[in-house]
Amino acid sequence: MNRPRRRQATALGAGALLAATLAFAAPASAATASASAPTASASATPLVVNARWGGHCTYDRVVVDLQGYVPAVTVTPVAHLVYDGSGKPVPLAGRYFLEIRLHPAAGHDEAGHNVYLGPKLLRTYLPKLKGIALTGDYEGYVTFGAAFDTQPAYTSSTLHSPERFVLDIAHPNVC
Template sequence: MRHRHTLAAVAAGILLTAGIGATIPAGAANAPSTRASGPATALVVNARWGGHAGFDRIVIDVRGAALPPVTVRQVPALHYDGSGQKVPLAGKYFLEVRLSPAAAHDEAGRSVYRGPGLLKVHLPALKGVALTGDFEGVVTVGAAFDTEPAYKTFRLHSPERLVVDVAHPVGCRT
């Protein structure tokens, strides 16, 4: 009798497994998993800027995940990540914005970034913007200034973006 219960349990398990397997669409076993193995990587898709009364603004747009940890710091010069080559932006002062973990490319290696690679800007404080890195899970954006930047940063949501406001004298037109 005990053997019959064990046999019935094994048979039920086989039928249940076969029934579940029948509900999986054909080819699904070879399809890429849509379930993330961890949090999605933030994709840096744009860097834009604008002049306002009293400040210039840089906005970095992120898609695919929440804004990752960000570091903004003044550096003596901007260099391209990976190669170490100096970024050819005119200016005496520079800010480096680092987002990590982040990428400016998709899983196939195609760029998703649509902002400037390197661009001279003619605003009262901001003189240039460049994408300086998309290397090993770190995206960096650099900004150039003629005067030492007094800045503040904050995050905005829906869509995710980082804002860097750099002060300049009110009414200043350069």
């Protein structure tokens, strides 16, 4: 075989080998990505867009509305409520408090525009819930505080379509 043909054959062989390698690698990586990664819409940080409340015969309810998915949520009894970052006290009257923390989550979009439309600080006059406040939206955490006059007994759940986190606080029947 002469030199030009040898170079051409070598180039064709290398190209075929590269194409075969890419053909085998693409399906494997695609399968791995689809099996282990969330969908594009689920991988974006969920946005906290509202918080609302309601009184029922045997419980008060706090609902946090989200766009995207419901992230991990922790509900923790705390001695007092403070604003994230500043540490300043939240001006809600009560003797017992719950901190509701969502992560990952944001109350603002990627451009920094506020998407949270709910109350920042609200006093309520429900049988158990006495107030709610947005206490933080910082570095992937959105935090709320809830105030009570008496020790709260609560349960939490996640609801879908639309996405929301629900906190139910039990009280004696008032109906």
